[in-house]
Amino acid sequence: MHQVTKLHYHQKSKLLDVLFNDDISASFSAEILRVLSPSAEVRGHGKPVLVSHKRDVGIKQILPVGLYAVKLVFDDGHNTGIYSWPYLRQLHENRETLWQDYLERLQAANSNREATLSFKQL
Numbered sequence: 001m002h003q004v005t006k007l008h009y010h011q012k013s014k015l016l017d018v019l020f021n022d023d024i025s026a027s028f029s030a031e032i033l034r035v036l037s038p039s040a041e042v043r044g045h046g047k048p049v050l051v052s053h054k055r056d057v058g059i060k061q062i063l064p065v066g067l068y069a070v071k072l073v074f075d076d077g078h079n080t081g082i083y084s085w086p087y088l089r090q091l092h093e094n095r096e097t098l099w100q101d102y103l104e105r106l107q108a109a110n111s112n113r114e115a116t117l118s119f120k121q122l
Contacts, residue, residue, distance in 0.1 A: 002089045007062060007070065014058045016072075018088055026092035030059045031113070034074050035102055036091060037081035052111040 006019040014030040035051040036042070042049055054076070061073035069084040091098065106112060 002085055003067075004070075004085045004088060009059055009062060011058065014056075016059065016062075018092070020085075020089065024089075024092070026088070026095075028088075028091065028095075030057050030074065031055055032091070032095070032099060032102075033059070033072060033081075033083070034076070034078060036098060037072075037078065038083060038087050039078070039081035041078070041080050050105050050109055050111065052106055052109070053114060053116045055113040056115045 002024075003021040004018055005021050006017075008017040009015070010017070016028045016030065016033060018026045018028065020026075031054050034054045034057045037051070042051055058075045059072050060075045063071040063073065065071050065082055069082045069087075071079065071082055073079040
């Protein structure tokens with residue numbers, strides 16, 4: 001089983017570096033981790049929910065979950081996904097296919113990755 005031996009988050013570039021125990025390294029954008037969150041909120045209990053407008057999302061906190069996973073807290077408030085070591089490895093190994101599928105789903109829904117504008121009422 002693939003274990004994670006090191007995690008390092010780069011706040012400026014919003015990239016999470018992951019080193020596995022077999023010396024395979026991966027780098028994930030906060031965006032891909034957010035839109036492909038393993039949470040029930042995103043997975044939709046069998047039917048995935050399309051998460052859009054997350055190009056600029058960042059990770060606020062990384063919390064260990066035993067010796068098998070981490071919980072990522074995003075700056076948009078999402079905090080329910082548990083990222084197990086096998087899930088991170090699966091994301092790494094299938095990144096291109098998963099990302100392309102995500103982009104196609106966005107296009108089919110006439111949505112995009114750009115952050116939505118927030119308005120403040122005075």
